[in-house]
Amino acid sequence: MKFTYVLAGWEGTASDSRILKNALDRDDPLVIPQGKYYLGDAGFMLKSTVLTPYRGVRYHLKEYTRRGPQNARELFNHRHSSLRNVIERTFGVLKKRFPIIASGTEPHYELETMTEIILACCILHNFLRSVDHDDSLLAEVDNELTESEEHNVSSSQVREEDHRMGSSIRDAIADHMWRDYQNS
Template identity: 65%
Template sequence: MNSEMSTLLWESVATHVINLYLDQIEKVRNELMKHIIGSERCYDIIRMGPKAFLNLCTLLRDHGGLTHTRGASIEEQVAKFLHIVGHNVRNRVMSFFFRRSGETVSRHFHRVLDALIELEDKFLKQPDGTQVPPEILNNNRFYPYFKDCIGAIDCTHVRVKVPIELAPRYRGRKYYPTQNVLAACSFDLKFTYVLVGWEGAASDSRIVKSALTRRYPLKVPQGKYYLADAGFPLKPCLITPYRGERYHLQEYSRNPPRNPRELFNNRHSSLRMSIECAFGVLKKRFPILQTSTEPTYGIKTQNKIIIACCILHNYLMSEDPNQNLIDEVRHELTIESGLQEGHQAQRENNDDTARAELVRDNVVGSMWITY
């Protein structure tokens, strides 16, 4: 009898100690969340302010299907995800701060990732071409010459983790494997289309041709076009600059355009810089997309992370744009432009090219007259 009582006593003590320990851990998590949401350093920790964070949690709950788990709130799950993509930290780091197992952190990360992907149709919308972008409409440098332009398009490289046997296919201009991501954006720096999964060795022209013809294509309304650099083919839906003429803004800083083609290239470059700026802001906000370190996720998860970060970018451009970050990126691009010329697409002699040249020449003619 004494032995049984002793066993029950020890079990009771052990249960009490465990409960105290769990209560203490829960207190640590609650204090950490209060610090994240209530601190002035909220932006430094999760890349957005408290109001934007709480609104995002509501969006993920109402439209992304994210729910509380038995031991973790929506806010905790989202905060962990944002810190991981915003600082490119490993699961074991979040495991330490939140007193969670690595498996739990990983599970929460993927829950939030999947919920963000559910918001793709809400935040990645292609333009219908019915309205002239206000950045063009309200600027006499661009209107009415570029009234049919609906955005800018370009590719960027994101580092990937692939099996050794696949590495050569993903090794393009970089010495490490990357994927070549195609994206289009509006002139307010919001992404409207993102295509992931192409090997780093794939050319921009090959990728855009696929984007225009795939099952879920890059849609360009009749008579409208995107601005693209010389790495893309000249088409009625893709207007590229004139070759053999000055193009980058830095080249015009002291010497204004001297002929119609240079004038077109100068204004084309001013507008097309929006996609480079969007990429720059995206990668500064979310270092998990930068190429300085090898990612820990496989390529399928990495593809979803790219899409999720673009969705977050668009959300923040409305909710918490951070003008200082945008200005910083624009300044860097102005300094760097012209230092490195991209690869040029091969000329294509076909009816599409001829029609595109006619569109471009008409813009040039009317622009030069009023210059």
């Protein structure tokens, strides 16, 4: 439940995909190590380094309470959803710990100042997660969570190939998970 890369300063209406594209194209880019993947929700494009859930397949954890996963895609989505919950809980803990970043009203700061505040809060959060294992904020957040382009031909071909690679990787991971699941 720590932050590994923070790109603050975007307006709240910017799409996640646009922000990710910027993070990957910057002078100080987000580097996704070989053989590692980031989880993206359905709003992201499936890529070789960003794995999204299968569309049209059960996803939310509540959907699995009556009956467990029935195939590889459902198992993948179930585990994807579990991991995405950790991400949402991490943001919840950060906002509980530092209410200044959760408030949309007061105080108002310049964009540069707000960006620095967010970065400082993320750094302090990571430090506190390392030294203080009091999970009372985590329990509080858990309770709240349960209640509530460019279009040129060459870049298009690259995106399509990356999507195909992402699809193959996701399928291979899902099949491997399913085999392990059936054997256990």
